Amino acid sequence: MIKNPFLVAGYESPRYFCDRKKETEELSNALRNGRNVTLTSPRRMGKTGLILHLFHLIKEEEPKSAVIYVDLYSTESLADFTKVFASAVINQLESNPMRILKTAASVVKGLRPTLTMDELTGKPKISVDITGGDEDYSLEQAFQYIQRSGKTCYIAMDEFQQIANYPETTVEAFLRGRIQNLHNAHFIFSGSQEHMLREMFLSPKRPFYLSTSLKSIGPIDEDDYFAFARGFFEEQGRDLPQEVFHRVYQNYEGHTWFIQMVMNRLYANPARVIDDSLVQRCVLEILKENEYYYQSLLRAYSKGQAKLMRAIAREGKVKELTAGSFIMNHKLTAVSSVKSALTRLLDDEVIYRADEGYMIYDRFFGEWLRKDI
Ligand SMILES: Nc1ncnc2c1ncn2[C@@H]1O[C@H](COP(=O)(O)OP(=O)(O)O)[C@@H](O)[C@H]1O
Numbered sequence: 001m002i003k004n005p006f007l008v009a010g011y012e013s014p015r016y017f018c019d020r021k022k023e024t025e026e027l028s029n030a031l032r033n034g035r036n037v038t039l040t041s042p043r044r045m046g047k048t049g050l051i052l053h054l055f056h057l058i059k060e061e062e063p064k065s066a067v068i069y070v071d072l073y074s075t076e077s078l079a080d081f082t083k084v085f086a087s088a089v090i091n092q093l094e095s096n097p098m099r100i101l102k103t104a105a106s107v108v109k110g111l112r113p114t115l116t117m118d119e120l121t122g123k124p125k126i127s128v129d130i131t132g133g134d135e136d137y138s139l140e141q142a143f144q145y146i147q148r149s150g151k152t153c154y155i156a157m158d159e160f161q162q163i164a165n166y167p168e169t170t171v172e173a174f175l176r177g178r179i180q181n182l183h184n185a186h187f188i189f190s191g192s193q194e195h196m197l198r199e200m201f202l203s204p205k206r207p208f209y210l211s212t213s214l215k216s217i218g219p220i221d222e223d224d225y226f227a228f229a230r231g232f233f234e235e236q237g238r239d240l241p242q243e244v245f246h247r248v249y250q251n252y253e254g255h256t257w258f259i260q261m262v263m264n265r266l267y268a269n270p271a272r273v274i275d276d277s278l279v280q281r282c283v284l285e286i287l288k289e290n291e292y293y294y295q296s297l298l299r300a301y302s303k304g305q306a307k308l309m310r311a312i313a314r315e316g317k318v319k320e321l322t323a324g325s326f327i328m329n330h331k332l333t334a335v336s337s338v339k340s341a342l343t344r345l346l347d348d349e350v351i352y353r354a355d356e357g358y359m360i361y362d363r364f365f366g367e368w369l370r371k372d373i
C-alpha cells in the first residue's frame with residue numbers, strides 16, 4: 001500500500017496516474033498498427049510514466065505479449081547497451097529465471113546470465129554479462145531471442161539519444177537494420193534531448209531517418225489534473241480549493257514532476273486547510289532541503305555563468321539573451337561572454353530552451369535563485 005498517492009518517482013498503477021488518455025491511445029494505436037514512435041518532452045514531464053502506463057494497459061489487454069522497458073540513461077557504450085538491453089529482454093521474455101539459467105548456453109550464446117535478487121521486490125532476476133567481449137555478437141543474440149520467442153513484443157528504449165554518444169559509431173545503423181527486420185516487435189524511442197532525437201530521426205543522413213512517428217508531450221490538462229488531485233484530498237477528508245491548485249499549476253506551468261512534488265508535500269502536511277500559505281511553506285521546505293545541492297551547483301560555475309542563471313531566473317523566460325536591454329538590466333558583460341556561458345549551461349541542462357524563451361530547467365532551482373534564500 002502506498003501512503004502518499006502523489007508519486008514523485010516511478011509508476012505504480014492507473015490509480016496513481018493522471019489522465020494522458022489521448023496520449024496513451026495515440027501511442028497504442030500507432031504501435032498496434034505497425035508504426036514505431038519517437039516520444040519527446042522536457043525532462044520530468046512524464047514520458048517514462050506514460051510508457052510504463054501504456055505497457056501496464058497493454059499487458060492487461062494482451063497478456064500473451066511481452067513489454068520490455070530499457071532505460072539507456074546510464075549507458076555509455078555498445079557494451080553497456082548490450083547488457084542493459086539483453087537483461088531487459090531476458091527478464092521479460094523468460095518467466096522462469098531458473099530455466100533461463102539452465103538453458104542459457106543454448107538460448108543466448110555470448111551472454112553470461114547470472115541470477116540476482118531484485119533489491120526492491122526480493123524477486124529473482126537475471127542480469128547478463130558479455131562473454132568474450134564480442135558485443136555485436138551478443139546483441140545479435142538478444143535480437144534473435146526476441147524473434148524466436150514468437151511473442152508480440154513492445155519495446156521502449158528510454159533516453160535513446162544516449163546511443164549517439166557511444167564511442168562506437170555503428171550502433172545506430174546496426175539497430176536500425178535489426179529493428180527493421182524484426183516483425184514481432186514494436187518500438188518506442190524516447191528521450192528528453194529533443195534536438196538530438198530530431199536530428200536522429202529527421203536527418204536524411206541518419207539511419208533512423210523518417211522511420212518513426214514523432215510525438216511530443218506537454219503538460220497534463222489543468223482540469224484533469226485538478227480532478228485527479230482533489231480526489232485524493234477528499235479521501236483524506238480535506239478540500240483542495242480550485243484556486244489554490246490553479247496557482248500551483250500556473251506557477252510550474254503544469255510541469256508534471258513539480259506539481260507532483262508540491263501535491264505530495266501538501267498531502268503529507270497535517271494542516272487541515274489547504275491555502276496559498278500552506279503551499280508556500282511546502283515549497284520552501286523543498287527549496288531548503290535542496291539548498292546544499294543548489295549551492296554546490298552554483299559553485300560549479302564561473303561568476304559570469306552564475307550571473308546569467310540568476311538573470312534568467314529573475315525574468316522567468318527570456319526570448320533574446322543577447323538583447324541589449326536584458327544585458328543592461330542585469331548588468332551582464334559582453335554579448336560574447338553571455339553566448340559562451342549559455343552554450344555551457346544549455347549543454348549541462350541547467351538552462352532549457354522552450355518555445356517561448358530560455359528558462360532555468362529545474363523550476364525549483366529557478367525559484368531558489370529568484371528568492372535568494
Ligand atoms: N500522468 C501522471 N500522473 C501522475 N504522475 C505522473 C504522471 N506522469 C508522470 N508522473 C510523475 O512525474 C514524475 C516525472 O515523470 P517521468 O515520467 O519520470 O518524466 P520524464 O520521463 O519525462 O522525465 C514522475 O515522478 C512520475 O511519477
Ligand SMILES: [Mg+2]
Pocket residue numbers: 044047048049158
Ligand atoms: Mg524519463
